[in-house]
Amino acid sequence: MTVSQIRNVGLPLMKLVRWEGVPILRQLQLEEQLLRTSSENWCIINDGTKNPTIVMGISGISKLGKPAELLKLDRVLNDRIPVIRRFSGGGTVIVDHGTVFVSFICNKDAVSGLQPYPQPIMSWSSQLYALVFREFGDFNLRENDYVFGDRKFGGNAQSITKNRWIHHTSFLWDYEVSNMAYLKHPARAPEYRMARDHLEFICRMKEYMPRSVFIDRTIEAVETHFSLRPVRLEAMETDLNPRFAHSTKLLTKQELEAAGFESHLKTSSLSHSL
Amino acid sequence: MASRLWASKAASYLRLSVFHRGFSSVVEDLKYADSHEWVKFDGKSAVVGITDHAQDHLGDVVYVELPEAGTTVTQGSSFGAVESVKATSDINSPVSGKVVEVNEELSSSPGLINASPYENGWIIKVEMNDTGELNSLMDSEQYTKFCEEEDAKH
Numbered sequence: 001m002t003v004s005q006i007r008n009v010g011l012p013l014m015k016l017v018r019w020e021g022v023p024i025l026r027q028l029q030l031e032e033q034l035l036r037t038s039s040e041n042w043c044i045i046n047d048g049t050k051n052p053t054i055v056m057g058i059s060g061i062s063k064l065g066k067p068a069e070l071l072k073l074d075r076v077l078n079d080r081i082p083v084i085r086r087f088s089g090g091g092t093v094i095v096d097h098g099t100v101f102v103s104f105i106c107n108k109d110a111v112s113g114l115q116p117y118p119q120p121i122m123s124w125s126s127q128l129y130a131l132v133f134r135e136f137g138d139f140n141l142r143e144n145d146y147v148f149g150d151r152k153f154g155g156n157a158q159s160i161t162k163n164r165w166i167h168h169t170s171f172l173w174d175y176e177v178s179n180m181a182y183l184k185h186p187a188r189a190p191e192y193r194m195a196r197d198h199l200e201f202i203c204r205m206k207e208y209m210p211r212s213v214f215i216d217r218t219i220e221a222v223e224t225h226f227s228l229r230p231v232r233l234e235a236m237e238t239d240l241n242p243r244f245a246h247s248t249k250l251l252t253k254q255e256l257e258a259a260g261f262e263s264h265l266k267t268s269s270l271s272h273s274l
Numbered sequence: 275m276a277s278r279l280w281a282s283k284a285a286s287y288l289r290l291s292v293f294h295r296g297f298s299s300v301v302e303d304l305k306y307a308d309s310h311e312w313v314k315f316d317g318k319s320a321v322v323g324i325t326d327h328a329q330d331h332l333g334d335v336v337y338v339e340l341p342e343a344g345t346t347v348t349q350g351s352s353f354g355a356v357e358s359v360k361a362t363s364d365i366n367s368p369v370s371g372k373v374v375e376v377n378e379e380l381s382s383s384p385g386l387i388n389a390s391p392y393e394n395g396w397i398i399k400v401e402m403n404d405t406g407e408l409n410s411l412m413d414s415e416q417y418t419k420f421c422e423e424e425d426a427k428h
Contacts, residue, residue, distance in 0.1 A: 057357070057360075057362075058337070058339065058355070058362050059337035059339075087362070088360075088361070088362055089337075089357040089358070089359070089360050089362040090360035090361075091360075113427070114428065115331070115424075115425075117331040117332060117363075118332060118333060118359045118360065118361035118363075120428070121361075122359070122360070157360050157361070158360055158361035158362070159361065159362045159363075160361055160362070160363040162309050162350070162364060162366055188336070
């Protein structure tokens, strides 16, 4: 046996999937299906997604007009930027080839002593990433964001079912300033943001460490908890039921236009009543 | 000491059990699922919500995904979700039957689940198929012990 094989004896098994440029909609739909129908532990790393895409949390389209509060809808519609509503909680992000995604899907007993609730899972993840980012910056978990100092570079979201949970992160390896212009300043923002403009609030990971080092170190950190087995995407998909009903979906132009119209109506009725 | 005595008397009046270590309240006469939902029943009618223990561990609820009236629910299966912090968490039905009413207040005031988990924060009303399912749920004493053991393990 090799040294790493000896070290991994006794650790729970986790399947490792490494992708490059897989479309984020496909990734999220796969994750939702694995969360709900698989009984195994998974780590999914997707290095970039091809086209700029806006990804909203579960409540992003809950009320008519809400997307208009979070997005510059005219610009989004005009430039035909895809908007996805994902199955997990949390806020709105715009992702592209400069985003690195890392997701953990686990059975609730997979991590010894970990209670399957938002805060303990968030804390566990931050300890794992503290190993990854040691020496590379002033890393911290701050109001559920990963930061260097007071600048966010990683956004988190979770979904917790009866017996399983997912914690997934979008890491800002790099970003296009023009893409950030599609997002509005959200009404519900962390306190440490202190009303900073988007570009003053976030930072690029590439200014702190090489991309391959981040991914390699993440895998090493995961191996302190799990025995990893690489799996290919094609092999995975043949085992999955093609009729699974995803809640993760691409919002239609009509849905977004309706959201914009409702928001306009609200604004108009407010100004009339004043 | 005096405030603890007062709290015990108040708890007794309200038929609450308050275990001081965990600070979560448990209501007598309800039944409880191991996924931390409660059910109040009267004949075939049931009201369902999540417990004080659950809301405390989830954090501030900011959104509730509710089913529609007329939906079928199955014991142990998910019928909706709450969002808190960055997480969605499934709500599982402790009984099987048909949803006859949904607490629409939760759409505009999701925080009712935190503020009043057993009263104003109720989530659905169900017409039960089989009241015998209630026998597989925990009573308040069993649920209190269950929560203590769960918290002690972690």
